[in-house]
Amino acid sequence: MRRRSPLLWAAALCAYAFLYVPLAIVVVYSFNDSRLNAEWVGFTLDWYRKLAADDEMLAAAGNSLAIGLVASLVSTVLGTMAGVAMHRYRLRLLPILIVAPIAIPEILMGVSLLIFFVLLNFTLGLVSVALAHIAFCIGFVAIVVRARLAGMDETLTEAARDCGATPWKAFRHVTLPLIMPGVVAGALMAFTLSIDDFVITFFTAGAGTVTLPLQIYSMIKISVTPEVNAVSTLLMLLTLLLIVIAAKLSPSLLRSERET
């Protein structure tokens, strides 16, 4: 007996509208032929043209891309190792260190890394941001990879070992191909998290380095302009694409992520 009351539907519909209308407004106004984000005037692609000619924005996008690639690559390798380790061995410290960066408010990681880098006389910039991003991405990759391993038949690896494969060969030729969708999903997730991160980047970037979210922040602190809508629309499109691919590769992703 599954009766769904219209009241429930109405409430849920309102909740979905609440989630999507604000984002839709950002997208729609990116095509609006008006400086004010207040009412629809007419269609234009001017804000995208302006974006393509904005050197600061392009430099920020380049920085974000470079940091995202390095951070996702390194955190995927380390996160996969952590996921495998947590699946195979009974460890005490590693699971805590994996979950803690996800569980505590982001600002804490930002400020503690700021003190850390400054005390070590480490110049704040692209490298410090990448190091910080790797630290918070490892956990996400590890959780996705572990979920994949939990659904895998471990006897296959055992069989490879019994046939004389070294641990590395067994991992390389049996385990890794089987968990590959999880690894790739983890990598895409790490890239998305890195390219989207504002809080931790804000504290670890220093004065001279600008990423896409930092550039958006300084623009909206001054004024609301449709150019921000245009860059936001492109960024949302990129994130959407990456996450949909990641979710296809690893369906468990949608439930396990950030649910720790």
Add this chain to the structure above:
Amino acid sequence: MAGTRPDTRLARWLVAGPPLLYLLVFFAAPALIMVLASFRSPGEFGGLAPLVDEAGKVDLNVDSYARFLTETVYMQVFVKSAWYAGLTTAICLLLAYPLATLIAKSAKKYRDLLLLLVILPFWSNFLIRIYAWMIILGPNAALAKAVNGVLAVFGAGPVPLLFSGFAVLVCLVYVHLPFMVLPLYANLEKHDQALLDAAQDLGANAWQRFWRITFPLSLPGVYAGAALVFIPALGIFAIPDILGGPEDTLIGNLIKQQFLETRDWPFGSVLSIVLTVSALVLAGTAAWVGRRSLGAARA
């Protein structure tokens, strides 16, 4: 020859070692340094004072902790942050409950899609989601005009929607809603329909069925969601920074100020530690209460 192999110990370190080392260096060590910094004095030009001064006196004290406890303004900011976070949690619960119920009751083939639709906005950039509310609540936008139009009918002056506590609260709810829906859904999905049918056979009406059965059983999900919303909301700084007015300084803004503007690291560290400890205590309490209520509901 399955089972323990001679290479396990080495393999274990080879696999677990690198990520462990990385997180020890870039997560645990900075956290530890922050704890140590909270017991030091601020430096003359920001940062920390020298550990050992010219007179040979070692710089270790609890001055910053004393300052937090004695100057009431900081406690007030903490209380205000907790108030905003609590209100956010309550509103998220009210919005998320019908949504999670609907998803849990939908046909299996639609569930993943409906769930995906809840999660997707969460994956769009955090700043973009804040910016969207700058547009909606802006002084020239339709909403502000409508609200102030209605207020004018009653003779009340125009109120700004943007740069206010209202804007901060709306955006806090907006950003954290998915965190409440997910654990609630995960809980509601597991409920046994037979219990509700039995209650109905025994004459319970819809409200009684909800209040006496569904709601108590969903409490673990409620507590998990509350922790997932309250903790990040407590430490938020970007939302009040962008959407709030001058009086909407929350604990996150205070921490940012201490590290980037006044550059008083010891005091900033104290604030961060108080925030961490409250977050951990809350998460622990939520997990404990959740387990207990589940036990009570089953008994």
